Amino acid sequence: MYGAIEAGGTKFVCAVFDEAFQIIETTTIPTDDPRITMSLVVKFFKEHPVKSIGIGAFGPIEINPTSDRYGEILNTPKLKWRNFNIYKVLHEKLAVPIKIDTDVNAAALGEYMSGHGKGKRSVLYLTIGTGVGGGFVIDGQTLYGLTHPEMGHILIRPLEADQFEGNCPTHGNCFEGMVAGPAIEARYGIPGHKLGEDDSVWDYVADYIGQACVNFNLILSPEVILIGGGVAQQAHLFPKIRRSFKHYMNGYIDHSVIKGNLEDYILYPKNGQKAGLIGAMYLAKQGLK
Ligand code: ADP
Numbered sequence: 063m064y065g066a067i068e069a070g071g072t073k074f075v076c077a078v079f080d081e082a083f084q085i086i087e088t089t090t091i092p093t094d095d096p097r098i099t100m101s102l103v104v105k106f107f108k109e110h111p112v113k114s115i116g117i118g119a120f121g122p123i124e125i126n127p128t129s130d131r132y133g134e135i136l137n138t139p140k141l142k143w144r145n146f147n148i149y150k151v152l153h154e155k156l157a158v159p160i161k162i163d164t165d166v167n168a169a170a171l172g173e174y175m176s177g178h179g180k181g182k183r184s185v186l187y188l189t190i191g192t193g194v195g196g197g198f199v200i201d202g203q204t205l206y207g208l209t210h211p212e213m214g215h216i217l218i219r220p221l222e223a224d225q226f227e228g229n230c231p232t233h234g235n236c237f238e239g240m241v242a243g244p245a246i247e248a249r250y251g252i253p254g255h256k257l258g259e260d261d262s263v264w265d266y267v268a269d270y271i272g273q274a275c276v277n278f279n280l281i282l283s284p285e286v287i288l289i290g291g292g293v294a295q296q297a298h299l300f301p302k303i304r305r306s307f308k309h310y311m312n313g314y315i316d317h318s319v320i321k322g323n324l325e326d327y328i329l330y331p332k333n334g335q336k337a338g339l340i341g342a343m344y345l346a347k348q349g350l351k
């Protein structure tokens with residue numbers, strides 16, 4: 063048996079799965095005081111012993127395995143979790159190999175292995191939910207540099223007609239500050255799932271997501287871009303995002319995929335809401351090596 067944890071800002075989903083990637087048992091634990099949450103995680107894996115554990119975690123988090131702070135949650139607004147080391151606690155209590163990565167890198171890996179990225183060399187995964195983040199996999203390896211990328215905080219060009227100033231506490235109108243769920247809600251005080259499909263908010267949101275996809279395409283040249291998270295539940299956004307991408311790309315990249323209709327290039331993840339947990343399952347397998 064192997065273990066996987068999707069360690070999110072509101073809940074930890076833990077799973078035990080077998081050699082055939084069948085999930086045998088799961089549990090959901092609220093993201094509370096880290097000592098309470100982690101003691102419940104440890105209890106679950108003591109009851110269901112595993113050979114290794116993969117974790118896709120909220121961040122910012124140290125994911126460089128050569129760092130002595132590997133697995134430490136960094137500068138998070140969740141003060142109780144700041145400088146808490148998830149890896150250390152689990153490793154001390156369970157004594158099995160543990161591989162930890164960001165939630166979005168895990169989701170990208172899950173899509174690379176068994177989703178819309180299968181058979182491709184590189185996958186970009188974006189989540190647009192409470193926050194915005196991105197993960198990238200190339201040749202089976204997730205990307206980190208000095209730190210892990212923070213793709214949600216890139217700068218985009220706001221539309222003139224858009225009066226909203228953005229709500230990122232650090233940058234105001236960065237990508238996340240304009241398109242995350244709370245940014246959508248901040249415009250009129252109405253959450254995204256209650257807005258009609260023809261609301262102008264979606265034109266802005268799709269425009270900015272399209273801009274971001276152009277930037278990510280130009281920098282990373284991913285073979286596919288998957289967009290998950292709560293806001294991506296709005297299926298009508300996808301044709302608008304593809305149109306925005308085409309508009310800003312303006313034919314610059316000379317590749318049949320980019321010149322095509324983009325339906326297989328910018329799309330909702332195959333693993334849907336499970337992308338992160340499935341990715342953590344592959345991390346558990348990688349952790350054994
Ligand atoms: P998290 O990012 O916390 O893991 P989600 O990806 O579900 O969780 O994102 C939650 C955010 O997405 C909230 O701000 C919520 O308003 C927004 N959201 C959730 N469902 C929808 C929907 N169907 N349409 C638009 N926005 C949604």
Ligand code: ZN
Nearest residue numbers: 215230233236
């Ligand atoms: Zn920002």
